[in-house]
Every structure is written in structure tokens, then in C-alpha cells.
Amino acid sequence: MEARFEAAFLKALKKHASIKKLVKRKVDMIIENPIAIGEPLKGNWRGFYSCPVKRNFIIIYLYCEVCRKKGDNAVVACSDCQDTPDNTIKFVLLGPHDDAYGI
Numbered sequence: 001m002e003a004r005f006e007a008a009f010l011k012a013l014k015k016h017a018s019i020k021k022l023v024k025r026k027v028d029m030i031i032e033n034p035i036a037i038g039e040p041l042k043g044n045w046r047g048f049y050s051c052p053v054k055r056n057f058i059i060i061y062l063y064c065e066v067c068r069k070k071g072d073n074a075v076v077a078c079s080d081c082q083d084t085p086d087n088t089i090k091f092v093l094l095g096p097h098d099d100a101y102g103i
């Protein structure tokens with residue numbers, strides 16, 4: 001599994017440094033089993049997955065194998081999907097539930 005971290009994710013991680021360990025543990029779990037642990041999002045976020053870190057605090061990510069199966073890469077902002085291996089996970093965003101959806 002190949003993990004990539006988007007700039008927005010890293011920036012958010014800096015901002016929420018107090019829960020860095022929690023996030024790291026969750027990231028490892030997602031890398032191990034991205035589909036089982038995450039919840040597919042709908043609407044504007046179709047194709048993305050979310051996974052709670054703690055109450056009301058989520059990680060949003062993409063799993064390229066799934067982008068392709070669903071044909072979501074046409075809709076989803078998975079910019080370089082064509083160039084990534086199937087087993088790529090992109091960590092897109094991290095934050096309080098409402099903030100994360102509000103971008």
C-alpha cells in the first residue's frame with residue numbers, strides 16, 4: 001500500500017498536533033484495510049472515504065482502486081489518479097466533522 005499525504009492534510013495535522021498520535025494510529029489502520037475501516041461519502045464527496053479519529057473528528061481519504069472501480073475518478077478530485085498505482089491511499093483532509101465538509 002502506498003500512502004500519500006496532501007498538503008491540506010499535513011497542514012491540518014500541524015494544527016491539531018495534540019492528537020497526532022491518535023491520527024497516526026488511525027492512518028496505520030486505514031493503510032492496512034482502507035475499505036473495511038472507512039465509510040464512503042455521498043453527494044459532493046462521492047468517491048471519498050471518511051474515518052473518525054475521535055468524536056466528531058474525521059480523516060478524509062481516497063483509495064485509488066475504489067476511485068477506478070466506481071468510475072469516480074471522473075467526478076472525484078483525485079487529480080493524478082491515472083498515474084497512481086491501484087493500491088494508493090491519498091489522505092486528503094483531517095478535522096472536526098463540520099469543518100472538514102465545509103471546504
Ligand SMILES: [Zn+2]
Nearest residue numbers: 064067078081
Ligand atoms: Zn484515485
